[in-house]
Amino acid sequence: MTIRETMLALLKQSGDTFISGEEISKQLGVSRTAVWKHIEELRQEGYVFEAVRRAGYRLLSTPDVMIVEEVKVGLATQAFGQHVHYYTEIDSTQNRCQELAKEGAPEGTLVVADTQTGGKGRLGRVWHSPPGTSISMSLLLRPQLELQRCPQLTLLAAVAIVEAIRAIYEIPAEIKWPNDVLIDGKKICGILTELNAEADRINWLIIGMGINVNTLPEQFPEDVLGVATSLRIVKGEPLRRVPLIQEVLRRLEELYDLYVAEGFAQVRKRWEACAITIGKRVTIRTLHGSFTGVAEGIDDSGVLLVRKDDGELTNVYAADVEV
Ligand code: BTN
Incomplete structure (x- = not known):
C-alpha cells in the first residue's frame, strides 16, 4: 500500500475518533509535514477532515470519487483491481488498458475513468459516460484458454455484475443475452470484451464495463433515453460508485477462480x-x-440457442435480441 492508501485506511478505521498527526506519522514512518501534505491533497479531491489542535484529524465525509486510494482501501481481492489506474477523463479505458497490457501489466490490472470522450460500445456503437455519473472500467485478464472459450468470460462478467447489484441494492437486475444488464427492461450496464491473440494463444483479454450509477434521465442522449436507466433512477437516491466497483471485482475474481478450477x-x-x-x-x-422463436439456453461457447417457430434449433452468434 502507498502512504496515501495507508493513511486513508487509518482515518477510515478511526471513524469518529480523532487520530493525531503524530500517531499517523509514526504509523506511516513519515514526517508530520508529509502527513499534512497528504491531508491537503485529499482535501483537494473533496475529502472533508476536521482538524483539531492536540486531538488530530478525523474524516467527516468521503467524496464519490474513484481515485486509486478509494478503490483499493477495503478491496477484498487478491489480484483484481490491485493495480489501478484512474483518470478523470480519458478517450476510452479499453484503449488505455490495451497500452498497459502491451507494456506487460499483470492480470487484474484495472483502468477506471470518471468520463470517457471516446467510449466504445458493442458493434461499433458509442458509449456515453458524462462526468460524475457512471463507472467506466476495464479489467485486464491473461487467461490460458482456447480462443473459442473467450465469450464465456463476458458471460461470467455479466453474472458478477448482476449478482453484485442484487446483493448491494436488492434490485432484481437481469441479463439480456449476450451481456446487457437490465433493470425493469432498461439497460443499466454494458460489457465489451476485446481480445488480443495469436493463432492459438490468447495474449490478453480486456473486459470493459460501463455501469450507469448516478445518471439522470436528462443526461442520456435522446436515442437511448427510452431504453436506458441508472441505479439512481431506480433507487431514487444518489449512490456511491466505489462500493459497487469493489463488490463487482470481488465477485468477478471469485467466479473467475471457480471457472479456472x-x-x-x-x-x-x-x-x-x-x-x-x-x-x-x-x-x-x-x-x-x-426471426422469432423461443430462447432455450446458451451452449458452452455462449452461443444463444433459439427454437425457431418451424421447430428448428438455431445458434445465434451476434445479434440484437428483443424479449
Ligand atoms: C455495450 O453495451 O455496447 C458495451 C458498452 C461497454 C462500455 C464500457 S465503459 C468502459 C469500457 N471502455 C469503453 O470504451 N467501453 C467499455
Whole structure:
C-alpha cells in the first residue's frame, strides 16, 4: 500500500475518533509535514477532515470519487483491481488498458475513468459516460484458454455484475443475452470484451464495463433515453460508485477462480438463472434479417440457442435480441 492508501485506511478505521498527526506519522514512518501534505491533497479531491489542535484529524465525509486510494482501501481481492489506474477523463479505458497490457501489466490490472470522450460500445456503437455519473472500467485478464472459450468470460462478467447489484441494492437486475444488464427492461450496464491473440494463444483479454450509477434521465442522449436507466433512477437516491466497483471485482475474481478450477458449468448455471432471455419468445435481429422463436439456453461457447417457430434449433452468434 502507498502512504496515501495507508493513511486513508487509518482515518477510515478511526471513524469518529480523532487520530493525531503524530500517531499517523509514526504509523506511516513519515514526517508530520508529509502527513499534512497528504491531508491537503485529499482535501483537494473533496475529502472533508476536521482538524483539531492536540486531538488530530478525523474524516467527516468521503467524496464519490474513484481515485486509486478509494478503490483499493477495503478491496477484498487478491489480484483484481490491485493495480489501478484512474483518470478523470480519458478517450476510452479499453484503449488505455490495451497500452498497459502491451507494456506487460499483470492480470487484474484495472483502468477506471470518471468520463470517457471516446467510449466504445458493442458493434461499433458509442458509449456515453458524462462526468460524475457512471463507472467506466476495464479489467485486464491473461487467461490460458482456447480462443473459442473467450465469450464465456463476458458471460461470467455479466453474472458478477448482476449478482453484485442484487446483493448491494436488492434490485432484481437481469441479463439480456449476450451481456446487457437490465433493470425493469432498461439497460443499466454494458460489457465489451476485446481480445488480443495469436493463432492459438490468447495474449490478453480486456473486459470493459460501463455501469450507469448516478445518471439522470436528462443526461442520456435522446436515442437511448427510452431504453436506458441508472441505479439512481431506480433507487431514487444518489449512490456511491466505489462500493459497487469493489463488490463487482470481488465477485468477478471469485467466479473467475471457480471457472479456472472447474470450468464453465457453474457460471453457465448462474448466467441462466439471471437471464431474462431464457424460456421467452424473442425476436432476433441480425445483419441478415430477423426471426422469432423461443430462447432455450446458451451452449458452452455462449452461443444463444433459439427454437425457431418451424421447430428448428438455431445458434445465434451476434445479434440484437428483443424479449
Ligand atoms: C455495450 O453495451 O455496447 C458495451 C458498452 C461497454 C462500455 C464500457 S465503459 C468502459 C469500457 N471502455 C469503453 O470504451 N467501453 C467499455
